[in-house]
Amino acid sequence: MNLKRLITATFCLFAVFGSIMAQDAKQTIKPSQWTLQSCIDYALKQNITIKQNRVTAASTKIDVLEAKAARQPGLSFSTDQSLANRPFQQSASTVNGSNIVSTSSKTTYTGNYGLNASMTLYNGGKIQKNIQLQQLNSKIADLSVSSSEKSIEESITKIYVQILYAAETIKTDESALNLSEAELSRAKQMFKAGSLNKADVAQFESQVSTDKYQLVSDQATLANYKLQLKQLLELDGDEEMNLAIPDLATIDVLSPLPSKSQVFMAAVNNRPEIESKKLSIDVSDLNIRIAKAAYLPTVSLTGGLSTYNVSGSDYGFMKQLKNAWSNTIGINVSIPILDKRATKSSIQRAQLAKQTSELELQDQQKTLYKTIEGFWLDANSAQQQYVAAKEKMKSSQISFDLIQEQFNLGLKNIIELLTQKNTLNTSQQEMLQAKYMAILNTQLLKYYQGDKISL
Known part of the structure; x- marks a missing residue:
């Protein structure tokens, strides 16, 4: 009967292990198109820092078992x-x-x-207290895994939004270059007709070169952001990534912001780095009790x-x-009668360690509030800048269209045309920058509040 149970248990163990391995392999398949969520899911499985923290957390589980085994007799x-x-x-x-x-x-x-x-x-309760201590250390290690996962998720979100910004900037650069090339072509025709001189044509050529340079520069920036994303995902730098480009509307940019206090109160209760610092205080309390137990007798x-x-x-x-x-x-x-002040010193060191843990919690909470406040201020400022930049871009576009018509009629010179064109390009860049800054910081505020990031 016992042999039958052993065989059944072994079969079940292999079945479960095989299921886990199959599920893990399935989850780490590279998607055909990388959305923000697929990037996050893949990184949570493949990122080396997260894997290292998981190994450390697994090691603490062994420490718990070892601490519990101290209650058992030793035999040799x-x-x-x-x-x-x-x-x-x-x-x-x-x-x-x-x-x-x-x-x-x-x-x-x-x-x-x-x-x-x-x-x-x-032995003064040392064994039970040590079990509790190792259990707390195990929870802290698990929280370290959660903290690294959230950190990776936040980093991926930031880079992904930068990629979206760079991709849309390139579209703007391409439109500007196409317009400059069209203007150059028209200028050459006007030069042949005698309406423009060679110096005017040279200025149009210079503008084309400037727009090409800006396009190449922004393409390099996009490639750099993609490389950073691949590094977070532990992908080869030469590997192709087909990134999904979501259609972000004005409502995504100007979504209502939660208050700083609401976000902070929620973050204090759900952020793993805060919970870890709180548990560190509990660890310090246990270390104090373990140190005091050295005053008590040991019976074996x-x-x-x-x-x-x-x-x-x-x-x-x-x-x-x-x-x-x-x-x-x-x-x-x-x-114990006299131990040359060893126990008293251990107690005092443990008490000082508790004070350090309490100060670290306060500092972590302060840092958290500062981070949230930064997100809120950046989001609020970016939303206002977006509204202003959008109006500026509309005005710049109207002004450019009018000056272009006047230039074609000979009422405006080339300097006025190119100046207004550069003003239009600048307003477009300002609007894009404000747009993605608002989206990023709004999403991070919601993330710290406990909501899921979604683009």
């Missing part, structure tokens, strides 16, 4: 085999326990065997079995072991 077997040679004696005597064995052999052999057990009955139970055999005896090996068999049991009590 010992033996020693010795050979003695007395070349100048006429006879030899071997003393083992209360037996004296006389032999004419100058070489004697002795074997001792023992089985010893010990168990701590009381000991027991053992022992026997021996010697050469030159009239009895055989098994008979000697039986005759020499001995059982022992005892209680050991250790009461």
Whole structure:
């Protein structure tokens, strides 16, 4: 019956393990198109920092099991085999326990065997407190995993939004370049017709070169952001990434902002770095109690079995072991009296460590509030800038269209045309920058509030 249960349990274990491995393999398949969520999901499985923290967390689970095992008795077997040679004696005597064995052999052999057990009955509660301590350390390690996951998710979001901004900037650059090339083509025609001189054509050529340079520069920026994203996902730098470009409307830019206090109160309750600092204070409390336990006595139970055999005896090996068999049991009590201030120093160090943990919690909360306040201020400012930049871009576009018509009629010169064109390009860039700054910081505010990032 026991064998049947063992086989069944083993089969179930392999089935579960196989299911987990299959699920893990399925989840790490690279998507055909990378959305923000697919990037996050992939990074949570593949990022090396997260994997390292998971290994550390798994190690703390072993520490918990080891701490619990301290309540169990210890058992050990010992033996020693010795050979003695007395070349100048006429006879030899071997003393083992209360037996004296006389032999004419100058070489004697002795074997001792023992089985010893010990168990701590009381040590001021150190064992139970240490179990609680290791359990807290395990929770802190799990929170470290969660913290690294959130950090990676935040970093990916920032880079992904930068990629969206760079991609839309490139579209603006391409439109500007197409317009400049069209203007250059028209300028060449006007030059042939005698409406423009060669210097005017050269200025249009210079504008085309400037727009090409800006396009190449922004393409390099986009490539750099993609490389940073690949590094977070542990992908090869040469690997192609088909990134999904979501259609973000004005409502995504100007969505209502939660108050700073609301976000902070929610973040204090859900951010793993805050919970970790709180648990560190609990760890310090336990360390203080463990240090104080050194003032209390320690009581342990000991027991053992022992026997021996010697050469030159009239009895055989098994008979000697039986005759020499001995059982022992005892209680050991250790009461601390003076320890050269070791316990008192340990208590004081533990108390100071608690103060440090409390200060670290305060500092972490302060840093958290500062981060949230920064997100809120940047989001609020970017939303206002977006509204203003959008109006500025409309006005710049109207002004450029009018000046372009006047230039074609010969009422405006080339300097006025190119100046207004650059003003239009600048307003477009300002609007895009404000747009994506508002989107990023709004999403991060919601994320710190406990909501999921969605683009």
